[in-house]
Amino acid sequence: MKVLVDNQRCEAHGQCWMVDEELFPLDDDGYSAIPAGGFDVPAGKEDVARRGVDACPLQALRGE
Template sequence: MKIEVDYKRCEGHGLCEDQAPDVFELDDEGDLIYQFEGQDVPAEHQTAAARGAAACPVAALRVVQ
C-alpha cells in the first residue's frame, strides 16, 4: 500500500496527524511531513495510514494499492 500526497492541495488541517501521528506530521510551519513518501507503507502502519488518508478534509491524500 502506498499513499499519494498532493502537496499543492494540502492546507495543513492536520486531521491526518490526529489519526496517524506516526505516519503524518505537521512541522512548525504547518507543512505536512509524510513519513513514507515514495515507499510502501509498512504493514504495522497501514490501518492508521488509511484512516489518516480518509480523514483529509480536502482530499489531498490518496491510498493506492
C-alpha cells in the first residue's frame, strides 16, 4: 500500500497525525510532511494507514 497527499487540500487539521505520528508527520506549521511521491506503508501498518487516510476531513490523503 502507498499513501499519497494532495498538499493543495491539506489544511493542517492533524487528524492523520493523531492516528499515527510516524506514518503521518507534520511540518512546523502543522501541514502534512509526506513526500510529494508519497510513501510505501511498512508491512503490518496497512490498517493504521487506512485509518489515517480516512481521518482526513478534507480527503487530502489517499491510499492505493
